[in-house]
Amino acid sequence: MQKNNPTITRAWCVYDWANSVYSLVIISTIFPIYYSAVSKHPVTGTTLVDFFGLELQSSVLFSYAVSGSFLLIVLMNPFLTAIADYSGRKKLFMQLFCYVGSISCASLFFFTRETFSISVVLFMLASIGFTGSIVFYNSYLPEIATEDQYDRLSARGFAMGYVGSVLLLLFNLAMILKPEWFGIAADNTSLAPRVAFLTTGLWWFGFAQYTFYHLPANVYQKNPQGSWVLNGVKELKKVLNQVKELRLLKRYLLAYFFFNMGVQTVMYVATIFGIEELKLPSDNLIITILIIQLVAIAGAYGFAALSARYGNIRALIIAVIIWICICIAAYFITTAYEFYVLAAVVGSVMGGIQSLSRSTYSKLIPATTKDHASYFSFYDITEKVSIMLGTLAYGAIAQVTGSMRYSILALIVFFALGLIFLSLIKGKKSLEPQSEAEAVAS
Numbered sequence: 001m002q003k004n005n006p007t008i009t010r011a012w013c014v015y016d017w018a019n020s021v022y023s024l025v026i027i028s029t030i031f032p033i034y035y036s037a038v039s040k041h042p043v044t045g046t047t048l049v050d051f052f053g054l055e056l057q058s059s060v061l062f063s064y065a066v067s068g069s070f071l072l073i074v075l076m077n078p079f080l081t082a083i084a085d086y087s088g089r090k091k092l093f094m095q096l097f098c099y100v101g102s103i104s105c106a107s108l109f110f111f112t113r114e115t116f117s118i119s120v121v122l123f124m125l126a127s128i129g130f131t132g133s134i135v136f137y138n139s140y141l142p143e144i145a146t147e148d149q150y151d152r153l154s155a156r157g158f159a160m161g162y163v164g165s166v167l168l169l170l171f172n173l174a175m176i177l178k179p180e181w182f183g184i185a186a187d188n189t190s191l192a193p194r195v196a197f198l199t200t201g202l203w204w205f206g207f208a209q210y211t212f213y214h215l216p217a218n219v220y221q222k223n224p225q226g227s228w229v230l231n232g233v234k235e236l237k238k239v240l241n242q243v244k245e246l247r248l249l250k251r252y253l254l255a256y257f258f259f260n261m262g263v264q265t266v267m268y269v270a271t272i273f274g275i276e277e278l279k280l281p282s283d284n285l286i287i288t289i290l291i292i293q294l295v296a297i298a299g300a301y302g303f304a305a306l307s308a309r310y311g312n313i314r315a316l317i318i319a320v321i322i323w324i325c326i327c328i329a330a331y332f333i334t335t336a337y338e339f340y341v342l343a344a345v346v347g348s349v350m351g352g353i354q355s356l357s358r359s360t361y362s363k364l365i366p367a368t369t370k371d372h373a374s375y376f377s378f379y380d381i382t383e384k385v386s387i388m389l390g391t392l393a394y395g396a397i398a399q400v401t402g403s404m405r406y407s408i409l410a411l412i413v414f415f416a417l418g419l420i421f422l423s424l425i426k427g428k429k430s431l432e433p434q435s436e437a438e439a440v441a442s
Contacts, residue, residue, distance in 0.1 A: 003146050011214035012144055013157040015137050018207035019098070020161030021168045022105060022130045025200045028289055030172060031108070031123070033282065034193040035062060038113050052117045065120055069127035070384045077135050077380055081373035082236035084136065088222030090373050091215055094136035098208050101129015106201025109194045126201075135380045139372040142362045143219045150359035151312065155304035158355040159297045166293045168203055172196035173286065220370045239374040242366070249364040251425050256357060257382050259320050259418025261390035262411045263353055264383070266326070266346065268391055273330070273404050280336055288343045295347030303352025304359075312360040313425050319353040320422065324415045330408045390414065 025031065039049050039058030047058045056064075084090040104125035111119035145153050175182050176192040184191050243249060274280040274288065307315040322345070329342055358379075365375045390411075397407040 003144060004149055005144070007214055008144050008216070009149075009153055011211045012137075012140055013153070013160050014207055015133075015211040016157035016161035017164035018204050018211065019101075019130060019133065019137075020165040021200050021203050022101065022126065023161075024165035024169050024289070024293065025172060025196060026105060026108075026123075026126065029169060029286060030176070030193050030196050032062070034111070034190075035123075038111065038116065038190075042113075049116060051120060061120065065124050066127065067388055069124045070131065070388060073128055073131045074381050074384050077132060078236055078374070078377045079233065080132075081135060081139070081377040082233065082239065082371070083231075084373045085239075085371040086222070086231045086235045088218035088220060090136050090139065090219075091212065091217045093373075094133050095208075095212055097129045097132035097136070098212075099129070099205070101126050101133060102201045102205035102208070104129060104201070105204060106198050108197035108201070111194060111197065112190065131380070131384070135376050136373055138358055138379070139376040140215065141358065142365055142372055144216075147363055147367075150362045151304040151307045151356060154359035154362075155300040155351075155355040158300045158351055162293045162297045162300070162351065164203075164207075166290060168199065169290070169293075172199060222370075235371060236374060239369075239371050242369070243375070243378060246364070246366070248425055249361075251421055252361065252364055253378065253382050255316075255418045255421035255425065256361070256379070257386045257418075258414050258421065259316075259323070259353070260357065260383055261386040261393075262323060262327070262414040262418070263350070264387045265390035265394050265411060265414075266323075266408075267350065268387070269394055269404070269407075270343070270346070273408070274339060277404055278334070278336065278339055280339065284336055288340060291340060291343045292347035292350065295344050296351030299348040299351035300355045302348070303356050306352070307356055307359075312356060312363065313422055316353065316356055316360065317419060317422050319349050319356070320415050320419045322349045323353070324412055324419075327408050327412050327415065331405050 036047075036058065039047050041048075048055055049058045049061060051061055080093055081090075084093045104122045107122050108119060108126070111122075141150060141154065172192075172195075175184070175195060179186055179188070179192050182192070184195075270288075270292075274285050280288075303315055303319060306318065310318075326342060326345055326349070329338075329345075333339055333342060361376075361379050365372065369375065393410065394404075394407045397410050398404045401407070
């Protein structure tokens with residue numbers, strides 16, 4: 001297959017546009033607020049909920065639902081990616097996860113207190129669909145583009161995701177804040193958020209069709225013989241043995257584990273930090289999230305340019321140093337204005353470090369391999385485990401010390417460890433700065 005085909009690379013980026021609305025609408029903004037409102041008993045005000053006969057605090061159940069979906073993906077994906085690589089059916093697996101996620105997300109339209117338990121299950125299925133499809137999506141990068149285009153294409157995908165998600169969020173916020181514009185009665189406060197869940201699922205499902213239409217189904221024209229499952233397990237063992245021999249890739253995964261632990265924890269707890277420590281109202285927090293998303297667009301492209309000038313590893317080192325400064329600043333901020341400024345800085349480096357992390361890993365995968373999905377399953381496992389441990393550590397420190405500010409300081413340790421392991425990655429030409437001739441050619 002010809003690499004750098006504009007139609008195929010555009011279709012690949014469109015999936016970021018399609019699925020990123022889930023991250024913003026469901027994970028970061030509207031769903032958590034709606035979930036909290038539904039969880040609160042209308043008479044007693046208690047947040048104790050019934051989940052298939054088991055009584056739990058709503059916040060605890062939400063945390064369990066997120067962690068449980070991540071755990072299932074961590075357990076499933078290594079085997080599914082190996083089967084996909086062996087069978088040449090990577091696109092099929094990506095579609096299945098996409099459809100499970102988007103349809104489950106759209107089904108949250110029926111989320112009320114009466115359907116609470118089944119709606120939590122749908123939320124978990126949406127999370128599994130989102131995280132599961134991303135692994136197969138990411139693994140297309142080294143198959144559709146040449147190595148010199150990884151950074152730029154990865155940044156383009158993230159940027160399109162940020163733009164698309166902000167557009168849909170603004171539409172949904174308009175519907176929630178001005179329901180009369182959309183023919184919704186002002187006293188029907190549950191309908192607009194539930195329509196937001198429906199539009200998110202439809203957006204994800206609909207735009208993904210463009211991606212699936214143009215992405216190649218079987219890049220290497222594999223013709224599997226025998227059991228997909230048994231041969232998939234053999235494929236996984238083969239890739240695992242290869243990974244053990246790849247010194248730079250192992251070192252990068254270790255660095256990624258630590259700095260991503262800090263990045264993802266900040267992203268997951270920033271809203272809670274604003275509520276608990278700075279007492280910011282919800283509308284201010286939504287403004288903050290929009291600031292982060294919009295600035296992240298420039299950040300993704302900016303760090304792609306930075307990597308071309310200084311190399312991937314140096315660009316990542318710069319990003320991690322900025323994250324350390326962000327943590328130090330977060331410890332001292334006390335006003336909404338300071339929070340907004342810090343959010344802008346977070347956005348500028350968030351888009352850059354996410355897109356560059358993906359493209360750097362792609363460059364470390366052996367050029368001769370055809371098992372890209374299996375290789376990216378290790379990247380995905382590293383990411384998910386780092387999120388689980390990072391948020392766990394953050395919560396535990398906050399509980400022991402009684403302040404999230406000390407948890408923010410503790411994140412510096414994660415970033416520092418990531419910085420150390422990044423500095424040990426040397427010796428691969430594609431991670432070095434481009435020459436002037438290469439820069440012009442690309």
